[in-house]
Every structure is written in C-alpha cells, then in structure tokens.
Amino acid sequence: MARPREFDTTEVLSKAMDYFWKYGYEGASMQELVKHVGIKAQSLYNTYGGKRDLFFAALKHYVNQSTAVHTLEHTSSGKEAIARVFRDLLADLARSDRTRGCFINNTCVELAPHDSEIADFIEKERIRLERAYYLALARAKEQGEINERYQDLMALARYLNNAQGGLMVTAKTVTDMTVLEDIVGVTLSIFD
Template sequence: MARPRKFDEAQVLESAMDVFWRKGYAATTPQDLVDELGLGKGSLYNAFGGKRALFERALGRYADTQAVRLTDLLDAGGPVKARIRDALHLLLELDFTDPDRRGCMAVNTATELASSDPEAAEAVRRMFARTEAAFVAALQEAQRAGEIDPARDVRALASLLLATVIGMRVLAKTADGRAQVERVVDGLLDTL
C-alpha cells in the first residue's frame, strides 16, 4: 500500500518552477531539486516521475500562473492602448524588480531547448500563441473603438507585439537599467 504524501504538491511545483526558471533545464540537477524542494529522490521520482516530468509540470504551472498575468491585463476594461502599455510596463516591473533577472520562463525555455526538444518547443509555442491571440483580440477591440485604424492588419501588429515582448524579456536580463527597455515600449506604442 502506498504511503500518503507528506508534502503540498502545489508548493513543490511552485518551488520547482522557480528552480528551473532560475537555472534552466539543463543546469538543474536532480540534486538541486532534492535540495531546494525538500524531498528525497525517491519521493521526487515517485510523485513526479523524474526531472523531465517535473519540468513539464513546472512549465505548465508557469503558463497557468505567471504568463496569464499579461492576458489578464489585456482583457481588463478601459482604452486598449492604455491596457497594452500597462501590460508592457508590468513586464518591465517584473523583470527589473526580480533580483535574479530570470526573465520569462517561456522565453528562457525557447532559447535553451527549442532547437533540440520538440516537446518543449511545442509547449512554448502554445504559450506564445495564447499571448498573441490575446493581442489580436485587444487590437480588434481597439479597431472597433476607433483607437487603431481599421485598415491595419491586427495579426501583423499582434505578431509585432509578441516579438517585442520576447525581445524585451531578453534585453531586460542584461540591461543596465530600465531606460533602454522603456524606449522599446514607447517606440512600439507609437507604431500602433
């Protein structure tokens, strides 16, 4: 008979997400997970099936908790351009107040694994598609409200917004300060 679990699975996933987000998949060892999660190797493997399975669940948790913050802001009320600005400034705030400068776990995963790991690439592709779809919906709303010229291609603008967000998240990891990334936001908003 299996023994009952003596840990909070949601908290373990949150901690695992932090470890993978900070270190990346390849640099995270099973011992890192044991040390930082407070679980024995047996418990870790019995509960999650190993490092890879835990990484996939942690990346899913990131999508469900962290990445959704941007789409929530885009879905809020008020002028759409202001919501887009607020969403981009939220990302700036997250990046520049994070002492580890982790950036975006999806972007980190794409740069680390996408060329060699089709499953990781597909997981990130789904997250990026979700964000781009939120941009499309917001931009269509902006067109209906007269904030954006109805002749503009909202799919192209949404792709531009997504690419800018990805670039901002990478740039923020190495920027000396916020000014450079804030200029990116200002320039992007001017194009809308």
C-alpha cells in the same frame, strides 16, 4: 488505505519551477534541486516522474500563473490593456531579478530545438498570447484607438508579442532601466 503525502504538491512544484527558471534544464542538477524543494529524491520521482517530466510540469505551472493574457482579456480599453501589459512588465523588471527573464522564453531558447513536444507547447503558448493581443487590438480598433495606416491587426499582434519576448531577453544583461523604457516607449508609439 495508504500513507498520506506529507508535502503540498503544487508548493513543491512551485519551488521546482523557481529552480528550473533560474538554472535552466541542463544547468539544473536533480541533487541540488532536491535540496531546494525540501523533499527527498524518491518522493520527487514518485510524484512527478523524471527530470524532464518535472521540468515540463513546472513550465505548465509557469504559464498558469502568468498574467499577460489575463490582463489583455480583462481590460476594457484595448489600447489600455496593451499598454498595461508592458507597464506591468517594466514594473516587474524594475522590482525583481531581471536576469531570470521569462521562463517560456528561456526554455524556447534552450530546449525547443531539441525537444519537439516542448517546442509545440511553447508555440501554442505564443499563439495563445498572439490571439489575446489580437482580440485586444480588435477592441482598440472598434474604439478608434488604432491609427488608420495599420490595417493588419494580426501583424500588429505578432509585432507586440515579439517586442515583449525581446524585452525579456534584453533585460537579462541590461542594468539601466532607461534602455527598457525606451524600447517600450517606441514599441507602443505605433498607437499615437
């Protein structure tokens, strides 16, 4: 009935995500982003709406392709699941560009204070990760992997979530991987 789209929707979204992830919302200009994603401005506005809509879509795309929750849910040992999340994080930080940080955290810092809808989305993501940590901790407890002096598993989950978020911010300026390894080492020492 009509002319078909010539680009892959999620491919362009992924490129837009890369750009916003690197430059943030205010730091990104649509004219530069247009060059980066490889389609013309009008096509972009037709398919995704305005800048904020595209940004929000990119943010949702980010959480869909992130792996922490999946790792926490699909590793049988609770303690090992948590350790693996942090191990994977360190491996990523050693491999890729550390300065990009976590897109969710970046957005939390930049936009959450000025966009309540995005703030709500981020808070729900935080709770989703918190729950995943909690369930892994509950499994760990059943398996006798939790030191008895820690009774409040929800507090532990929040603590781990916080450490993870902190790590992605700390990694933005730190060049020495030892710093990040030290942080993870002590963070996970509560299991010893």
